[in-house]
Amino acid sequence: MSAPIEQSPGEIAAHVEEPMRATLAAPRRGRGAAALLGWTRRNLFSSVPNTILTLVALALLVWFLPPLINWALVKATWTGGDPKLCREAGGACWALIETKHRFILFGLYPHDQHWRPLVAMAIFLSAIAASCDPRFWNWRLAGIWAVVLAVGGWLMWGGFLGLAYVENARWGGLPLTLILATLGIVLAFPLSILLALGRRSDLPAIRAVCVGYIEIVRGVPLVSVLFMASIMFPLFLPEGLTIDKLLRAQVGIILFTAAYLAEAVRGGLAAIPKGQYEAADAMGLGYWQKMGLVILPQALRLVIPPIVNQFISCFKDTSLVIIIGLYDLLTTAKTALTDPPWRPFYVESYVFAGLVYFGFCFFMSRYSQYLERRLNAGTRR
Amino acid sequence: MANDPVILLDKVNKWYGEFHVLKDIDLAVGKGEKVVICGPSGSGKSTVIRCINRLEEHQRGRIVVDGVELTSDIRSIDAIRRKVGMVFQSFNLFPHLTVIENLTLAPLWVKKTPLKQAQETAMRYLERVKIPEQAHKYPGQLSGGQQQRVAIARALCLKPDIMLFDEPTSALDPEMIKEVLDVMVELAGEGMTMVCVTHEMGFARTVADSMVFMAEGVIVEKAPPKEFFAAPKSERTRQFLSQIIGH
Ligand SMILES: Nc1ncnc2c1ncn2[C@@H]1O[C@H](COP(=O)(O)OP(=O)(O)OP(=O)(O)O)[C@@H](O)[C@H]1O
Ligand SMILES: [Mg+2]
Numbered sequence: 167m168s169a170p171i172e173q174s175p176g177e178i179a180a181h182v183e184e185p186m187r188a189t190l191a192a193p194r195r196g197r198g199a200a201a202l203l204g205w206t207r208r209n210l211f212s213s214v215p216n217t218i219l220t221l222v223a224l225a226l227l228v229w230f231l232p233p234l235i236n237w238a239l240v241k242a243t244w245t246g247g248d249p250k251l252c253r254e255a256g257g258a259c260w261a262l263i264e265t266k267h268r269f270i271l272f273g274l275y276p277h278d279q280h281w282r283p284l285v286a287m288a289i290f291l292s293a294i295a296a297s298c299d300p301r302f303w304n305w306r307l308a309g310i311w312a313v314v315l316a317v318g319g320w321l322m323w324g325g326f327l328g329l330a331y332v333e334n335a336r337w338g339g340l341p342l343t344l345i346l347a348t349l350g351i352v353l354a355f356p357l358s359i360l361l362a363l364g365r366r367s368d369l370p371a372i373r374a375v376c377v378g379y380i381e382i383v384r385g386v387p388l389v390s391v392l393f394m395a396s397i398m399f400p401l402f403l404p405e406g407l408t409i410d411k412l413l414r415a416q417v418g419i420i421l422f423t424a425a426y427l428a429e430a431v432r433g434g435l436a437a438i439p440k441g442q443y444e445a446a447d448a449m450g451l452g453y454w455q456k457m458g459l460v461i462l463p464q465a466l467r468l469v470i471p472p473i474v475n476q477f478i479s480c481f482k483d484t485s486l487v488i489i490i491g492l493y494d495l496l497t498t499a500k501t502a503l504t505d506p507p508w509r510p511f512y513v514e515s516y517v518f519a520g521l522v523y524f525g526f527c528f529f530m531s532r533y534s535q536y537l538e539r540r541l542n543a544g545t546r547r
Numbered sequence: 548m549a550n551d552p553v554i555l556l557d558k559v560n561k562w563y564g565e566f567h568v569l570k571d572i573d574l575a576v577g578k579g580e581k582v583v584i585c586g587p588s589g590s591g592k593s594t595v596i597r598c599i600n601r602l603e604e605h606q607r608g609r610i611v612v613d614g615v616e617l618t619s620d621i622r623s624i625d626a627i628r629r630k631v632g633m634v635f636q637s638f639n640l641f642p643h644l645t646v647i648e649n650l651t652l653a654p655l656w657v658k659k660t661p662l663k664q665a666q667e668t669a670m671r672y673l674e675r676v677k678i679p680e681q682a683h684k685y686p687g688q689l690s691g692g693q694q695q696r697v698a699i700a701r702a703l704c705l706k707p708d709i710m711l712f713d714e715p716t717s718a719l720d721p722e723m724i725k726e727v728l729d730v731m732v733e734l735a736g737e738g739m740t741m742v743c744v745t746h747e748m749g750f751a752r753t754v755a756d757s758m759v760f761m762a763e764g765v766i767v768e769k770a771p772p773k774e775f776f777a778a779p780k781s782e783r784t785r786q787f788l789s790q791i792i793g794h
Contacts, residue, residue: 439639442639448602448628448633449653449705450657450705451652455656463643464642
């Protein structure tokens with residue numbers, strides 16, 4: 167054990183010294199090259215297996231990158247709105263995105279009203295950004311969200327204060343995906359906490375209900391939950407009563423996500439030492455005070471990674487609403503290709519949708535890392 | 548009335564499944580009395596004091612704290628927990644809250660004290676345990692001795708009539724034990740009713756009004772410290788004392 171520990175200061179010194187020695191030996195031009203050479207030798211060719219891996223990776227890059235760059239950038243057609251130009255150029259047809267981006271982003275929403283979902287999304291995303299900062303985590307945030315949802319709803323539906331009514335069957339694209347995912351996450355989260363607490367409850371009836379719910383929902387794919395929500399559920403409703411399709415999908419996503427999240431939360435609860443519960447009990451805190459002030463703040467911090475993992479899953483899973491005929495982002499990307507002359511360029515359309523999904527998911531992943539660092543600062547035991 | 552015990556255990560019995568942990572425990576603690584409980588590991592010392600504030604449930608017998616009998620009625624449990632503060636071997640501070648937040652949490656939420664007043668009280672108790680300068684640190688940034696003093700201050704912030712200590716110094720390095728015991732001695736001097744599980748016999752000698760020796764779920768002997776240390780009645784007590792004082 168002691169050998170590597172003793173070595174490491176030496177190694178650190180070597181890292182520091184090498185560029186410095188290079189500086190002394192080769193002033194000006196040679197400096198960067200020598201440092202690069204040193205870095206390369208240390209990081210890429212330090213042993214036989216490393217050397218082999220480096221060479222294989224290089225070969226793959228050489229084999230893969232040039233054609234990709236050639237297709238995506240060099241031979242690509244960016245503008246023009248004419249599929250024939252694309253076919254002649256032979257590269258990627260980003261002109262498809264230029265032509266179809268409004269349909270992909272907003273679906274069947276009336277064309278001259280696209281500013282409405284755009285503004286709604288901007289407000290929505292700003293509210294999400296603000297909610298990401300722990301400094302804003304207080305009761306006022308709930309009020310802000312109530313306003314955001316009201317204004318967002320007014321912009322999307324309209325029907326009064328000078329906006330024409332747009333029924334939600336015509337919503338689509340990115341706003342729809344964002345609504346399904348955000349409301350799915352935001353509403354599933356508190357529900358999952360209740361389920362996790364219920365599963366650890368002392369009352370057998372509550373425990374049984376929560377266990378049953380979690381196990382049943384986890385045992386069923388989301389596709390079938392959505393399918394049931396859209397096809398079977400209306401069969402049980404009395405004649406004449408219909409519940410909006412979008413609402414049914416939204417509820418399905420919330421209920422499904424909550425079951426998975428509940429298990430992540432339960433993992434956090436199980437990791438809190440018994441002494442924390444006892445100290446809270448001994449101070450006379452009631453059950454909800456104990457959980458809300460002492461146990462959950464600690465438990466949730468521990469399970470940020472699996473929770474965000476579930477958020478990311480939920481975000482991507484909203485694309486399954488295609489099976490009940492809602493026009494989310496992935497569906498609009500696909501539908502844009504039903505225009506015959508553009509049909510060969512499906513890769514471009516999916517790459518575009520994929521990049522949008524990636525942007526949001528990557529943000530969530532980085533945010534989870536930031537949050538973990540931020541919340542654990544100072545509290546490490 | 549002055550002679551009425553504030554804590555009364557009357558033939559208290561407790562089982563963990565088949566295992567009979569507490570057997571007919573009788574104990575009366577008067578107002579302002581300091582009781583030190585000692586005994587070998589596993590004898591049921593922790594279980595006894597954890598029954599007093601209902602962290603553990605007893606199955607037979609009566610426990611009466613300041614005139615309120617402990618039953619499974621939530622109200623009786625709440626009433627008693629408001630009067631009884633507890634300090635644990637492993638501190639059990641809340642690691643996600645700063646020291647001052649640890650101290651004000653229960654006053655704010657249980658007693659509904661205004662924030663300003665709760666903070667003032669908290670600072671006063673932090674001064675009494677001699678670490679006001681640590682108020683805005685997290686527990687993880689303090690030494691064990693400091694953490695235990697914060698835990699004592701936290702219990703005191705609820706203005707309890709009775710303090711329970713379960714081996715408060717057993718998890719501490721020797722050089723920190725004294726700083727915690729000093730705080731406890733001072734507290735005893737102010738007339739707090741204390742029930743303390745500890746093997747710090749020096750502390751017991753100076754502070755205790757009565758010593759209780761437990762073994763295998765039974766109170767073997769209860770006596771004032773002078774008698775207890777000089778002339779223990781039972782052979783079992785003598786053996787135990789020679790072991791821990793011999794070290
Ligand atoms: N939750 C439990 N379930 C079953 N048995 C338990 C439980 N808690 C304690 N016991 C048992 O009860 C007995 C008394 O435990 P207790 O913690 O009161 O002992 P103690 O006198 O405080 O010992 P120590 O000096 O080691 O703290 C021990 O034999 C212990 O194994
Ligand atoms: Mg014990």
